[in-house]
Amino acid sequence: MSKTGPLRSIRISVFLVIIVIGFSIVVALCRPGIAHAAESQWILPNKPGDPLLWGRRDGVVFGLPSDGGLPGPRGLIRIGVISAKTGTPELLNFIAIEPVVAGRKKRGDRMAFSELEPSNLDAGLQGKRLWVGVVDSASPSPGNFSLSSFLSPDGATRIEKLTVRIEVERFTANHAHVYLVASMESEHPEEVRMTVYRYEDSPPIEELTLTATMGNYERLRWLWLKNQVIDSRKLYRSYKGEDFAERGSYPSKDMLKTKDGDAIVFCTSNEANPESNPDFQAKDHWRYRLGRLTQYWRVPKADIERNLRVRVNGRRVYWNSHDLIAGGVAFENFEVREKYKPGQSFIFGAVAKEPWQILPPIPDLAHSRNPEDN
Secondary structure, three states: OOOHHHHHHHHHHHHHHHHHHHHHHHHHHHOOOOOOOOOOOEEOOOOOOOOOEEEEOOOEEEEOOOOOOOOOOOOEEEEEEEOOOOOOEEEEEEEEEEEEEOOOOOHHHOEOOOOOOEOOOOOOOEOOOEEEOOOOOOOOOOOOOEEEEEEOOOOOOEEEEEEEEEEEOOOOOOOOOEEEEEEEEOOEEEEEEEEEEEOOOOOOEEEEEEEEOOHHHHOEEEEEEEOEEEEHHHHOOOOOOOOOEOOOEEEHHHOEEOOOOOEEEEEEEOEOOHHHOOOOOOOHHHOOOOOOOEEEEEEOHHHOOOOOEEEEEEEOEOOOOOOEOOOOOEEEEEEEEOOOOOOOEEEEEEEOOOHHHOOOOOOOEOOOOOOEOO
16 A cells, blocks of 8 residues: 555645635634624624624724613613723713604604603513614624725725614604614724614604713713804703703704814813712712713714704703702703705714814814813
């Protein structure tokens, strides 16, 4: 028997093993939920049962109610960032879905609230069910998403784009049936773009508002508009109640515009170090744990409608409590409203910079207002 026979068989076997291992690695990297490299900045669900959380280690993350995910009530999209202290995602704010159907009644009688309505799908639990829709029909698993890439317009940079479709249970108060598509791009890791749609079986939609509902967590008190900063403590100085202080709506002409024509509005804390929680006396889940961040809404130029406006309200006490917000009344809901158009986008961002430090510079920004020592 030739001595080369066994050696040849061994070489063939080793070659086949290498091929199989290599093929397995390629398949694993292409499976939904698997980051494409160990050093990837993307945060993604890896397998069924993982928290429904997506985003960037170098920017913001967003998520849905799920075991192990960011905490909070049902019916709300979570927005967070990676904590510098723990290296894990930390809650920053919530985004609620508030469709307004067309009609002659007052606006308040034609709108619905995703976090307040009881669910018809989940035994009457408060808060509409939010779940992940199918982005890629070939991979309709829970937590499904799309991660694609494309070249920048100048061809110099490859940009990665994450897309997640978020389904919303049909509303009871006005029968609105809507969904949205959340997306992020590696070029703008600090922003989540939320594009809104109405189903054909829904009543006509007048406005499909997305509102940041928890500004009082960071104690947001400065609203940055064109050549002015609105201070919640002055705006609501006469309010002494424990409900919402509702004054605060500003038309498009009062909004800042980027050099590209996008409408943008910033909201910041007045405190230099909001994470220090001075004079804090509320329940611990209201204790702010992140650093000072600028939160904002940006509306792309192509999506600006004539009735675009900024709307805020304020609170002296934390929601569903009698606990005073230390330092005075703060903004709670922070949103932009406008006429509904299928496929319009609202972009929510959060960045560890002051508004005047954001590049490219925003024209007509009020003179820098230095945070107050605390």
